[in-house]
Each structure stands twice: as structure tokens, then as C-alpha cells.
Amino acid sequence: MNESDDEKGQEARITPRLIDSLYTEAMILADEARAYFDEAGRDDRQSLEPFARVGFACESLKVTTRIMHIVAWLLTQKAVETGEIKTADGRRPERRLGHANDSDPIVVGQLPEAAQRLINASTDIYARIQRLDEGQLNDEPAPSPARALMGRLERDLIWNRNG
Structure with missing residues (x-):
């Protein structure tokens, strides 16, 4: 059975349910990362060689940054869905991931291993969100009936003036 274009479009659409699910996943990951890097990971960090300790600190910041960008993007998507933000134009830079x-x-x-697991989890969810964000860029905006009407009116006015 072949899917219609409408069904394909709905599958690719960012739904409130998807946003809520990803938001929950991101917040759980944020809590796990905070607990590990701020508390449980201290002993792990101290047992590392100096260069690896610096790497541990850098990677913990990268995990935090990924999660921050993910949560901000998801909250923006929620605001668009609820109408708090009036347009769903994902092309605007401040609405991008x-x-x-x-x-x-x-x-x-x-x-x-615990640090590696958190790093990989943050990379994975970031990559999934990035694909959603890029998918918004690839979607052509729906043709506006008002713009089509304006175009016809402009053509008619020009035709009438010249004809």
C-alpha cells in the first residue's frame, strides 16, 4: 500500500506529542548529567590523568551545551504550537537549534564509562533534534492564498494599464 502525500507529511510533522516526548527525554538526561558531573563523577574525574581531567571538564560542558540548545529549541516549538509565538517559521535564526x-x-x-554514556546520549538526542530542525528548513512553506490573489491583482492592474 502506498502512502499518500498527506500521510507522509503528517509523519514528518513535528507534533505536540513528539515535542513532549523529546522534552521529557532531554530533562531526564539533564538531571542525570547534572547528578553525574556535579556529584558522582567527582571521584571518577579525580582518578584521571591531568589531560583526561581537562577532557572530562570540556566534555561535561559540551553535554550541558547540547542539552541547553535542545531544551531551548523544544520550548520554542511548544510556544509555536500553543500560539504563544505567532509564526511557525523555522527558518528564522533565533528559532533554529x-x-x-x-x-x-x-x-x-x-x-x-558513565561519562561516555552521557556524552553519547546527549550526542544522539542532539542529532535527532538537528534532523527535525533541518527538516523544517527543507519544508517549503504552504502557498498563501492571499499572496496568490495579490499576484493576480497586480498582474491584472499592470495588464489594464498597458492594454
């Missing part, structure tokens, strides 16, 4: 630096696989490989 913020840039987060990639993790260095060599540095990540030197870190404790």
Missing part, C-alpha cells in the same frame, strides 16, 4: 561542538572520540574514549 543552536550549534554545539562535537565530542572528540579520542578524549571520550579515555573517560569513565
Whole structure:
């Protein structure tokens, strides 16, 4: 059975349910990262070589940055869905997902398993959100009936003046 264009469009659409699910996932990850990097990970960090300790600190900041950008993007999507923000134009720069630096696989490989798990989880959810954000850019805006009417009126006015 072939899917209609409407069904494909609905699958790709960012729904309130998807936003809520991703928001919950991001907040759980944020809580886990805070608990690890601020508390449980202190002993792990102290057991590392000095260079790896610096890498641990940098990667904890990268995890935090990814999560911050994800949560901000999801909250913006919620505001668009509820009408708090009047337009759903994802092309506007302030509504795009913020840039987060990639993790260095060599540095990540030197870190404790718990840190690696959090880094990989943050990278995974960030990549999923990034695909959603980029998908908004690839969507052509729906043709506006008002703009089409204005175009016809302009053509008619020009035709009448010249004809």
C-alpha cells in the first residue's frame, strides 16, 4: 500500500506529542548529567590523568551545551504550537537549534564509562533534534492564498494599464 502525500507529511510533522516526548527525554538526561558531573563523577574525574581531567571538564560542558540548545529549541516549538509565538517559521535564526561542538572520540574514549554514556546520549538526542530542525528548513512553506490573489491583482492592474 502506498502512502499518500498527506500521510507522509503528517509523519514528518513535528507534533505536540513528539515535542513532549523529546522534552521529557532531554530533562531526564539533564538531571542525570547534572547528578553525574556535579556529584558522582567527582571521584571518577579525580582518578584521571591531568589531560583526561581537562577532557572530562570540556566534555561535561559540551553535554550541558547540547542539552541547553535542545531544551531551548523544544520550548520554542511548544510556544509555536500553543500560539504563544505567532509564526511557525523555522527558518528564522533565533528559532533554529543552536550549534554545539562535537565530542572528540579520542578524549571520550579515555573517560569513565558513565561519562561516555552521557556524552553519547546527549550526542544522539542532539542529532535527532538537528534532523527535525533541518527538516523544517527543507519544508517549503504552504502557498498563501492571499499572496496568490495579490499576484493576480497586480498582474491584472499592470495588464489594464498597458492594454
